[in-house]
Amino acid sequence: MSSIAPLDPPARLLMGPGPISAYPSVLRAMSSPLVGQYDPFMTDAMADTQRLYRQVWATENEQTFLVDGTSRAGIEAAITSLVRPGERVLVPVFGRFGHLLAEIAERALAEVHTIEVPWGQVVPASAIEEAIVRVRPTLLALVQGDTSTTMNQPLDEIGAICEKHGVLFYSDATASLGGNDFEADAWGLDAATAGLQKCLGGPSGSSPITLSDRAVEVIRSRGRVEAGIREEGDESASDFIRTNYFDLGMIIDYWGPRRLNHHTEATSMLYAAREAAAVLLNEGRDAVIARHRLAGDAMLAGVRGLGLGVFGDVAHKMNNVVAVEIPEGLAGDAARQAMLDDFGIEIGTSFGPLHGRVWRIGTMGYNARRDAVLTTLAALEHVLRRFGAKVPQGGGVEGALDVYGAAV
Numbered sequence: 001m002s003s004i005a006p007l008d009p010p011a012r013l014l015m016g017p018g019p020i021s022a023y024p025s026v027l028r029a030m031s032s033p034l035v036g037q038y039d040p041f042m043t044d045a046m047a048d049t050q051r052l053y054r055q056v057w058a059t060e061n062e063q064t065f066l067v068d069g070t071s072r073a074g075i076e077a078a079i080t081s082l083v084r085p086g087e088r089v090l091v092p093v094f095g096r097f098g099h100l101l102a103e104i105a106e107r108a109l110a111e112v113h114t115i116e117v118p119w120g121q122v123v124p125a126s127a128i129e130e131a132i133v134r135v136r137p138t139l140l141a142l143v144q145g146d147t148s149t150t151m152n153q154p155l156d157e158i159g160a161i162c163e164k165h166g167v168l169f170y171s172d173a174t175a176s177l178g179g180n181d182f183e184a185d186a187w188g189l190d191a192a193t194a195g196l197q198k199c200l201g202g203p204s205g206s207s208p209i210t211l212s213d214r215a216v217e218v219i220r221s222r223g224r225v226e227a228g229i230r231e232e233g234d235e236s237a238s239d240f241i242r243t244n245y246f247d248l249g250m251i252i253d254y255w256g257p258r259r260l261n262h263h264t265e266a267t268s269m270l271y272a273a274r275e276a277a278a279v280l281l282n283e284g285r286d287a288v289i290a291r292h293r294l295a296g297d298a299m300l301a302g303v304r305g306l307g308l309g310v311f312g313d314v315a316h317k318m319n320n321v322v323a324v325e326i327p328e329g330l331a332g333d334a335a336r337q338a339m340l341d342d343f344g345i346e347i348g349t350s351f352g353p354l355h356g357r358v359w360r361i362g363t364m365g366y367n368a369r370r371d372a373v374l375t376t377l378a379a380l381e382h383v384l385r386r387f388g389a390k391v392p393q394g395g396g397v398e399g400a401l402d403v404y405g406a407a408v
């Protein structure tokens with residue numbers, strides 16, 4: 001007889017750039033009983049989830065649903081379904097995740113064009129329009145919040161530019177949705193995708209997506225239904241979408257009234273996504289964004305109160321993450337490890353040119369909370385001092401409390 005110990009994860013306060021600690025009610029929803037794929041409870045829960053996410057995205061788009069998989073599943077589904085091999089895609093790059101969009105478009109055999117600005121900046125709308133005129137792409141693929149640099153790319157003017165030039169407009173809002181303004185219809189988005197593990201306060205593994213009628217038209221023009229469930233009139237387009245799992249046409253037919261079998265919807269993730277949206281909408285979309293803004297401002301004031309520098313154009317910083325410059329000569333990775341070992345608090349490392357230069361500290365979803373902000377700053381002050389930095393006593397907590405005090 002062998003006895004295998006049950007899984008016993010340590011208690012952690014996840015204050016990195018995501019994943020973050022999920023809302024308790026999301027975790028409870030995930031342990032709800034499973035039902036069959038076509039149980040009326042399940043199909044009702046799917047329809048209900050679509051209704052809730054229309055409000056989260058601020059859209060009337062009928063085609064608003066979940067792609068099973070992490071956020072990059074949503075990205076891959078959107079790009080691969082919207083772009084035919086050989087078509088041009090324009091990707092403005094201002095951090096790691098712009099490179100990811102370009103990489104995915106390249107694998108979809110698109111002709112990919114990029115424009116880049118240095119990390120820590122956003123891309124001016126005029127530079128995007130100039131590139132659209134020059135490249136004449138089918139699709140503009142633009143990250144909203146890039147956690148690698150903490151920048152929040154303004155999207156509000158881009159939809160009108162895309163419409164003027166007949167370009168489809170897709171945005172990756174994985175890291176920003178729910179904690180920063182996002183107006184799918186008002187900003188003229190044709191497609192947008194996200195993940196649960198950032199401001200929406202769930203685990204990773206489900207990607208909310210919304211598609212405009214114009215995007216659905218493109219997807220439908222590339223329609224194909226699998227043999228075995230194909231019915232009379234289901235013509236297959238010659239340029240059908242070259243992925244089965246991420247074929248948005250087939251996923252739409254599964255979520256829609258035809259209920260055509262595709263994958264088996266990930267039931268526990270559906271429950272999680274539904275509850276994450278319910279938490280946000282019950283508190284109020286604007287109230288949740290304001291809570292993220294306040295927690296972000298408090299964390300920003302706190303790290304500055306500890307005498308630390310902040311990377312990037314702070315005027316364009318996402319509400320939910322800050323890139324904190326590691327003091328010269330301080331052992332950044334060891335200090336981060338001490339935050340975890342001694343306090344159970346995870347803060348983030350960083351990628352590429354910023355690795356070793358900044359830590360990324362997140363305040364999002366369930367953890368966009370005053371106590372989480374203050375606890376993190378108190379622990380950080382202690383760790384900084386132990387690792388040899390000179391820090392003002394109580395400067396972090398005081399800085400954050402001033403912001404919370406001013407907001408009352």
Ligand SMILES: Cc1ncc(COP(=O)(O)O)c(C=O)c1O
Nearest residue numbers: 070071072097145147174175195
């Ligand atoms: C902007 C952005 N896009 C895409 C991703 C990839 O998400 P996932 O790991 O859920 O696939 C991330 C993850 O941090 C992100 O921040």
